[in-house]
Amino acid sequence: MNRITLKSSILFSLLALGACRSQQPGAEVNSGAIWQSEAYAIYPDSVVQGEHVARVVSRTELITDYKSPANAFQSPRIKFKFAINGRDNEMKSGVDHHFNCLGGDCQTPVITFGQQFNDQTQIPNDVYLAPNTKMTVRLDMRPMLRAFEKEGAYTTPTGDRIYKEDFKGIYIAGGTAPLNWDFSNLGGNESFKLKDPDGDGIYEITLTLNAPGDDKSTATHWKLTKDISAFPQYTSNYPIVDALYNMALEEMQMDIEPDSTFRTGKEWAGVWTRDISYSIILGMAQLQPKVSMYSLMRKVKDGRIVQDTGTGGAYPVSTDRMVWAVAAWEVYKATGDQKWLRETYAIIKKSLEEDYKNAYNTETGMVRGESSFLDWREQTYPLWMQPADIYESENLGTNAVHYQANIAAAQMAELLNDSEGAAKFRKVAEGIKEGMNKLLWQAEKGYYGQYLYGRNYKILSLRAEALGEALSVLYGVADEARRKTVVASTPVTDYGTPSIYPQIPGIPPYHNNGIWPFVQAYWSLAAAKAGNGEALAESISAIYRPAALFLTNKENFVSSNGDYAGTQINSDRQLWSVAGNLSMVYKVFFGMDMQVDKMVLKPFVPKAFAGERKLSNVKYRNAILNLEMSGFGNEIKSITMDGKSLERAEIPGDLTGSHTIKIELANNETGGKYNHTAYYTSPDMPKVTYAAGKLTWPAVEGAVAYQVIRNGEELEKTESTSLAVEANSYAEYMVLAIDANGVTSFGSEPVVVVPDKYKLVYELEKSAPKARLPYRDFSGTGFVEISKKQNTSIKVEVAVPEDGVYAIDFRYANGNGPINTENKAAIRTLKKGSEFIGTIVLPQRGTDEWNNWGFTNAVEVSLKKGKHTLSLTFEPHNENMNGEINQAMVDYMRVVKIK
Numbered sequence: 001m002n003r004i005t006l007k008s009s010i011l012f013s014l015l016a017l018g019a020c021r022s023q024q025p026g027a028e029v030n031s032g033a034i035w036q037s038e039a040y041a042i043y044p045d046s047v048v049q050g051e052h053v054a055r056v057v058s059r060t061e062l063i064t065d066y067k068s069p070a071n072a073f074q075s076p077r078i079k080f081k082f083a084i085n086g087r088d089n090e091m092k093s094g095v096d097h098h099f100n101c102l103g104g105d106c107q108t109p110v111i112t113f114g115q116q117f118n119d120q121t122q123i124p125n126d127v128y129l130a131p132n133t134k135m136t137v138r139l140d141m142r143p144m145l146r147a148f149e150k151e152g153a154y155t156t157p158t159g160d161r162i163y164k165e166d167f168k169g170i171y172i173a174g175g176t177a178p179l180n181w182d183f184s185n186l187g188g189n190e191s192f193k194l195k196d197p198d199g200d201g202i203y204e205i206t207l208t209l210n211a212p213g214d215d216k217s218t219a220t221h222w223k224l225t226k227d228i229s230a231f232p233q234y235t236s237n238y239p240i241v242d243a244l245y246n247m248a249l250e251e252m253q254m255d256i257e258p259d260s261t262f263r264t265g266k267e268w269a270g271v272w273t274r275d276i277s278y279s280i281i282l283g284m285a286q287l288q289p290k291v292s293m294y295s296l297m298r299k300v301k302d303g304r305i306v307q308d309t310g311t312g313g314a315y316p317v318s319t320d321r322m323v324w325a326v327a328a329w330e331v332y333k334a335t336g337d338q339k340w341l342r343e344t345y346a347i348i349k350k351s352l353e354e355d356y357k358n359a360y361n362t363e364t365g366m367v368r369g370e371s372s373f374l375d376w377r378e379q380t381y382p383l384w385m386q387p388a389d390i391y392e393s394e395n396l397g398t399n400a401v402h403y404q405a406n407i408a409a410a411q412m413a414e415l416l417n418d419s420e421g422a423a424k425f426r427k428v429a430e431g432i433k434e435g436m437n438k439l440l441w442q443a444e445k446g447y448y449g450q451y452l453y454g455r456n457y458k459i460l461s462l463r464a465e466a467l468g469e470a471l472s473v474l475y476g477v478a479d480e481a482r483r484k485t486v487v488a489s490t491p492v493t494d495y496g497t498p499s500i501y502p503q504i505p506g507i508p509p510y511h512n513n514g515i516w517p518f519v520q521a522y523w524s525l526a527a528a529k530a531g532n533g534e535a536l537a538e539s540i541s542a543i544y545r546p547a548a549l550f551l552t553n554k555e556n557f558v559s560s561n562g563d564y565a566g567t568q569i570n571s572d573r574q575l576w577s578v579a580g581n582l583s584m585v586y587k588v589f590f591g592m593d594m595q596v597d598k599m600v601l602k603p604f605v606p607k608a609f610a611g612e613r614k615l616s617n618v619k620y621r622n623a624i625l626n627l628e629m630s631g632f633g634n635e636i637k638s639i640t641m642d643g644k645s646l647e648r649a650e651i652p653g654d655l656t657g658s659h660t661i662k663i664e665l666a667n668n669e670t671g672g673k674y675n676h677t678a679y680y681t682s683p684d685m686p687k688v689t690y691a692a693g694k695l696t697w698p699a700v701e702g703a704v705a706y707q708v709i710r711n712g713e714e715l716e717k718t719e720s721t722s723l724a725v726e727a728n729s730y731a732e733y734m735v736l737a738i739d740a741n742g743v744t745s746f747g748s749e750p751v752v753v754v755p756d757k758y759k760l761v762y763e764l765e766k767s768a769p770k771a772r773l774p775y776r777d778f779s780g781t782g783f784v785e786i787s788k789k790q791n792t793s794i795k796v797e798v799a800v801p802e803d804g805v806y807a808i809d810f811r812y813a814n815g816n817g818p819i820n821t822e823n824k825a826a827i828r829t830l831k832k833g834s835e836f837i838g839t840i841v842l843p844q845r846g847t848d849e850w851n852n853w854g855f856t857n858a859v860e861v862s863l864k865k866g867k868h869t870l871s872l873t874f875e876p877h878n879e880n881m882n883g884e885i886n887q888a889m890v891d892y893m894r895v896v897k898i899k
Contacts, residue, residue, distance in 0.1 A: 034238065034608050035541040037676075039494040039562065042541045044238045047548040049562065054548035056239040060224035060246055066549040067217065070177075070565035074129040074210050076101045080174030082113055082139055082194070085167065086187020087846070089160035090114055093383050094506055094684055096174075101209065102127065105134040110202060112140045113170075114157035129176070133209045137172060139194055142201035153776075163776060163851055170194045170203055178207065180568050181508050184376065184820035187847075218564065218572070222551040226250045231287060232618045234585050237611035241585075244547050248581040251553055251573035252287065261295045262288075265555060267571035273299045273308050274320055274373055275576055277327035282521055282579035283586050285330040286594070286620070292331050293340060296324060305351040307881050311370055311377050312387025312843025313817055313825030314881045316358045319369030320398050322351065322405035329408035333594035336621050336653055345412040349421060352409060355402070356428070357877045358827060358839045364394060364439055364452075365431030371451065372397040373467060373519075376820070379511035380465075380500055382685055384749035385453065387819060387843030392857045394458070395451040396440055396468030403432040404475040411596065433477050441482070446489030448472055450500065455750045456807045456858055456898050457712035457732050462744060463682075464490050466497045467519045473526035487530040491677045495562035496542030497523045502680040502743055509558040510568040513679075516556045517543050521580025528588050528604040531634060533670030537606035540584055553577035560679045590615055590627060591634075601649040604634040605665060623655040631665030638664045683737040685745040690753055695733055696722040700745065703737035709747060730754045730898045757801060758897035764810075764890050768794045771889060775813065775850040778891045783813075786828065786872070787887040793873040798895055802865045805899035809858040810872070811891040812842045815850040819843075823881035826888040830859050831871045837861045840872060842888040853891060860898070870895075 033041045040049035047054045054064035079096045083089060090113060099108050100119045111117045147154035148164040155161045171192045173181050178191065186192060194203035228249040235242055255263050262284070264275045276284075276295045284292050299306045305325070310318020328344040331337075359368045370390050374380040374397070377390060385393075406429035413422035440448045442462065447469050450461035469490045473483040491501040496515040503513045520543050527535040547553050550564055555574035557564045564570060586592045589609070591602035599620055605613075610632035618625040631637070639646045640662045649663070686697040686706065695708070699721050708715045708723055711732055716723065725731065731754070734747035763780035768791045770782035784791055800806060808830060816824035826842035838859030845852045872890070880886050 035537050037494065037538075040545050042240065042544055045240055047240065047545055049545065049549060052549060054551070056243050057223075059235070059239055059242040062222045062243050062247065062548065062551060064220055064549055064551055068563050068565035070563060071131070071210055071212070072128075074176065076123060076127060076129045077119070078135065078174060078176050078209070080137070080172055080176075080179060083171045083173055083183060083186055084113075084144070084154075084156060084160070084162050085169065085846070085849075086171045086183060086189070087160060088173075088183040088383075089156040089158045089162075091116060091157055092687065099135075099137075101129060101133060101135050104130055107136040108138055110138045110140050113144065129210045131210050131212060134206055135209055136204060136206045137194070139170065139203045140201065141170060141196070141203050145201050161777065161851070166849065166851060172205055172207075175508060176209055178209075178211070181378070181506075182376075182568055184378065184818065187818070218550045218552060220551070222247055224250055226253050228253070230617075232586075233616045234614070236613035238609065240544065240548060241609075244544055244581060245585055247547070247551070248553060248578050251578045252284075252575075252582070254573055255575045255578060256288070256291055259294070260291050261298055262291060262575055265571035265574035265577075268574075271295050271298045273306055274323055277323040278373070278518060278522075279576040279579040280327035281323075281330050282518065282576065282583040284579055285327070285334040286586065286592070287582065289331060289335050292327070296328055296331070296344075299324060300347055301881075302879075302883065303347060303350050304354065305347060308823070309821070310375050311390050312819055312845075313814070314823040315825065316355070316368070316827060316839070316841060317370055317387050317391040317825055317843050318375055319355060319359045319367055320372035320401050322348075322355065323372065323401045324348075325351070325405035325408050326401065329412065330594060332412075333596060334621075336597075341412060341415060345409070345416055345418075348405070348409050348412065352406065352425070352428075354877045354879075357829075357836070357875075358841075360428075361394065365435035366394045366399050366439070367402045367432065368392060368394055369398050371395045371465065371468070372401050373516075374465070374499060374511045376511055379507055380450075380504075381453070382746040382749070386854055387825070387845070388841060388855060388857045389453065389455070391841045391843065392455070392458075393451045393453045394435075394439075396436070396448050396465050397471055398468075399432055399436050399440075400468055400471035400475055400477055403429050403436070403477055404471070406432065407475070415596065436472065436477050437482075446485040448478075448486070454712065454734060454747065455732060455752075456860070457750075459709055459712055459734060459747055461746065464501045466490065466499050466501075466523055470519070470522040470526040473529055474522065483526070483530045484532065487527050487532045487535050488673050489675050492535075492538065492674050493559050493677060493679050495545070495557070495559060496520050497539065498559040501677075502682045503559075504746070505681050505684045508568055509560075509566050510556065513559050514556045514567060515542070515559045516577070517546065517553060518574070518576035518580040521583050524584060524588055527672075527674075528591070528602075528634070530672075531670055532672030532674070533604075533606045533634070534672040535674035536588070536604060536670075536672075537608045538674055538676075540588065540606070540609070543581055543584060547581055553581050585615065589613060590629065597653040599651040599653070601636075601639070601651070601661075601663070602634070603629060603636065603663060603665060604670075605629070605632045607632045607669070610667070620651060620655070621653055623651070624658040625651065626658070626660045627663065628660070629663040629665065631667045633665045633668035634670055635666040635668045636663055637666040680743065682743050683739045683745045686735045686737055686748045688733065688735045688748040688751050690725075690733070690751045693727060694722055694724050695735070695751065697735055697748065700737040702739045703745075704740050705738045707736040707738060707744065709734040709736070725753060727753045727755065730758055730896065732898075754896060760798065760800070760895040762796050762798060762893045762895070764794060764796070764892055767796045773850070773889070775889060777851050777853055778889075779811070780892065783889045783891045785887070785889055786826065786874070788874060788884075793871055794890075795869055795871045796893055797867060798870055799867045800863045800865060800895065800897070802897070804863065804897045805860055806863050807858040807860050807896045807898045808870065808893065810840060810842070810856045810893050811853055812856055813850050813853050813889040813891075814842050814844050814887070815846060815848045815852065816885055816887060817844040818847050819845065824885045824887070825880050826886050827878040827880055829873050829875045829878055831873060832861060832863075833869055839878075842890075850889060855894075
């Protein structure tokens with residue numbers, strides 16, 4: 001045995017001893033633990049979870065024996081479904097094929113597309129899926145091929161019409177690795193594409209299941225290899241915290257590219273707007289001001305902030321690019337750089353002015369757009385919601401970002417003597433705040449709802465959204481009473497605060513059933529602001545547990561079991577996770593709060609982490625600070641700088657030279673509580689249809705009742721699966737399933753019942769030149785192409801039968817990109833005469849899928865009985881993020897009286 005092997009053997013023997021001293025689930029709490037639950041324990045020198053232990057060798061070395069259990073006991077029952085062109089179009093949601101792969105390599109019978117196969121073979125209790133199992137799947141697509149030859153098109157069982165010339169292939173999705181349920185990224189992925197080499201219409205694919213690489217195993221040993229002496233040095237009574245801090249500093253350096261910009265993580269090269277911005281706010285502004293500046297400016301194009309990711313072609317379906325403004329402001333506060341202030345203010349002002357027209361809702365005061373960072377629609381939205389529906393939603397986290405962006409812009413304007421701009425930004429911010437507290441607050445739950453959603457009438461999703469809850473507390477949307485309630489009431493599960501709660505059925509872990517360490521960091525900051533020591537201790541522990549066990553700051557992990565394996569996408573040294581880890585020292589323990597002309601220290605040390613700690617070589621503008629602190633709590637008993645008492649815990653922005661600051665905390669009991677709750681999945685949403693004066697829907701598993709919503713208000717609760725309704729005026733119905741614990745599903749896709757006299761349709765080819773393109777499934781005699789050069793203004797003369805509020809939308813196609821990536825959402829302005837009445841968004845619906853028609857968002861306008869001129873125009877503020885392609889096909893306009 002060589003010395004290295006001997007050393008490892010001794011170390012893991014120590015780990016085993018550590019495991020013996022740990023408490024098993026349900027056992028009495030060990031007094032040596034910093035923090036302990038039934039799931040895991042944090043000790044000064046180790047983290048213990050069940051039989052797994054991570055231990056400190058030194059403050060620059062860690063070892064762990066953690067191994068993901070994901071592959072050890074995989075069920076041989078394989079769940080999957082097929083997807084023409086990669087779309088979820090074989091069977092309705094929740095209906096899948098099931099095949100039991102027993103006895104090694106296996107082959108399915110020939111399955112007919114759209115006809116569920118459910119293997120009834122019994123599986124013995126002790127039989128699991130063997131490693132490297134080969135499974136061949138066979139699929140009969142002859143009905144589709146016959147339809148192609150006979151009719152030129154095939155309609156799937158879900159109603160998706162596929163034209164022969166548009167057919168790109170058949171793909172398989174599923175729940176056992178390497179399969180996944182990510183339909184948005186399925187099309188074009190050759191790994192999951194079935195082939196028909198002999199042309200007999202029977203497609204096949206052979207998959208390797210339970211491959212050793214599927215568990216994405218992490219390192220068992222970390223030792224510092226980079227020089228981190230240029231950065232603040234941290235030591236405390238807790239070697240586990242010190243080592244994780246040093247590991248995070250090293251990973252931070254590894255996340256800087258040769259061009260001095262941040263990469264997003266080990267697996268994700270390049271600069272992404274939201275990732276760098278959230279990371280900069282968490283601490284990179286102070287640690288890496290120049291890299292932060294370079295990275296932020298990389299996300300500016302034509303003098304405005306870039307929305308680089310998002311559903312349906314990015315902006316304005318996604319609008320959280322404005323977190324850039326908050327990050328830029330944080331950089332200014334950290335550096336005091338006047339040139340930076342002037343440059344970024346101009347960028348922020350221009351971007352906000354665009355958003356006011358493209359994304360803000362003047363009725364609610366809030367901003368439209370996708371959940372900030374939760375930009376994978378199936379993971380956090382009902383499956384029926386199209387990109388245009390997501391644009392129409394008004395989300396908690398995104399609105400908190402816009403609130404703070406407007407506040408930051410106002411503060412910048414004041415420094416630059418732009419009083420008019422400052423007043424406008426503050427007025428907008430107050431409108432957002434008022435809307436959030438009026439329309440998103442759930443008094444009965446004690447936290448905010450997830451978002452408003454629907455079509456012409458919106459309802460509130462009752463789910464908690466962790467990042468949005470945290471930002472609402474941090475940025476002051478929630479007043480003091482509400483911030484305490486939010487932190488005490490938002491659901492927290494065994495391994496931390498899940499991105500959303502409860503979980504969505506049938507959706508694999510990523511945002512759904514996922515915990516993201518950077519979100520956990522913001523939750524820690526919110527807990528500190530609310531003065532909740534218990535919630536803070538739990539949240540800090542939820543950050544340190546995975547970092548120690550996995551020996552890296554992972555992007556995310558599964559909330560139900562705390563494991564990194566099983567998430568749809570993941571990465572080591574994810575930048576915002578790294579920043580979140582470091583922020584526990586800077587922004588929590590030492591409470592560094594950057595302000596315009598000073599740094600205010602607001603330390604918060606939960607009693608569980610009481611003791612002495614030092615942070616030296618902290619660069620603040622032109623000063624070097626060496627901080628020492630003892631005790632616990634969130635009140636300062638005494639503070640000195642260079643041996644002299646300070647009246648306030650503030651460091652002037654114009655301080656120069658090196659200084660020593662000593663803080664003694666008051667050891668005050670902060671108390672508090674948090675809402676520890678079990679992992680929970682909501683019921684599935686109903687699928688509602690209307691015919692002959694009656695709404696009907698199939699029974700939902702686990703539902704004991706159904707809530708019927710009419711025009712945004714509850715109409716009735718019923719145990720029945722049908723309801724007779726009147727059809728004498730506009731009515732928009734949604735149905736929610738309710739389980740025995742009172743937990744509701746998402747609302748069903750809205751079903752509209754409207755008399756024909758209130759629904760007017762105007763074929764646009766009668767108002768503009770008809771396009772000479774070979775696309776199908778349009779109505780009337782054709783359709784119109786709109787782009788930056790063609791038909792930049794289309795005027796339509798309409799005649800409405802009576803006074804009222806009318807919803808105006810358009811049937812359109814946009815095949816310039818997939819639903820989940822790229823940046824070619826088309827944007828137009830809707831006018832009545834010369835009056836601006838709203839923005840129409842025509843998001844991408846699939847690459848080259850020009851026969852795939854859908855509806856835009858609707859704009860509401862009050863119209864008097866009689867004739868009006870409506871126009872769809874391209875205005876300067878309608879530029880998308882692509883800048884060149886801003887194109888769609890428009891079939892007809894609907895004008896529907898809704899009030």
